[in-house]
Amino acid sequence: MIREDKEKVVVELNKLFSEAKGVYLTDFTGINVETINKLRRHFRKENIDYRIVKNTLTRLAIKGLPLDELQPYLTGCTGLVMSFEDALLPGKVIEDFQKKTDLLPIKAAVIDGTVYNRAETEQIIKLPPREVLIAKMLGSLMSPLSGIVIVLNGILRNLVGVIDAVRVQKEKAGSDVKIKEQPEHEAGSLLESKEEKAPDEAINPEIA
Numbered sequence: 001m002i003r004e005d006k007e008k009v010v011v012e013l014n015k016l017f018s019e020a021k022g023v024y025l026t027d028f029t030g031i032n033v034e035t036i037n038k039l040r041r042h043f044r045k046e047n048i049d050y051r052i053v054k055n056t057l058t059r060l061a062i063k064g065l066p067l068d069e070l071q072p073y074l075t076g077c078t079g080l081v082m083s084f085e086d087a088l089l090p091g092k093v094i095e096d097f098q099k100k101t102d103l104l105p106i107k108a109a110v111i112d113g114t115v116y117n118r119a120e121t122e123q124i125i126k127l128p129p130r131e132v133l134i135a136k137m138l139g140s141l142m143s144p145l146s147g148i149v150i151v152l153n154g155i156l157r158n159l160v161g162v163i164d165a166v167r168v169q170k171e172k173a174g175s176d177v178k179i180k181e182q183p184e185h186e187a188g189s190l191l192e193s194k195e196e197k198a199p200d201e202a203i204n205p206e207i208a
Helices: 003-019 033-045 055-061 068-073 089-101 118-125 130-207
Strands: 022-026 048-052 079-083 106-111 114-117
Touching: 003 055, 003 079, 022 089, 033 048, 033 089, 048 089, 068 106, 079 089, 089 106, 089 118, 106 118, 114 118
Parallel strands: none
Antiparallel strands: 022 079, 022 106, 048 079, 106 114
16 A cells, blocks of 8 residues: 555544444454355344454554554554444444354454543443433333422422411411400490499489
């Protein structure tokens, strides 16, 4: 490969690393050309890009990008598996291929801009799809919220009941007070009428 071609590859790879949602570094040792071509076609059906590039060119391509942690993995036979739509899909396709052939081990991966080693990548691959995770997360958030709403509604109902009971009790207490005060008022009226008549009774004997 002449120098100009190498420079083009480096520029293209730099762009791919910058734009890809998921990049997986795989070891294609032991895979023959026929199997690699079949693998490429399978990746292509899933809109996944698979290419074999020299490690020296990949090192040049990731310069200037926050991907220095990939440097130790750029040794031996390295194949790059890239996706621009789903960061986890390449990993799941690779995992299926490994189950059938025991080939194409993952060295490392760049998922949504973060570098993961082989063990971390394998754990991430086993996660459910993003839609399922979001649904589970929303469900877990809604469950306690619905419980809180039920509890709050119960508290409000009890509070309204207590307030209503207090109101009724006050109204009843007020009516009892009025009933008790009424005889005292009548008694006072009678006393006043007697006091008014008393002077007349005292004067009458003198007049007589």
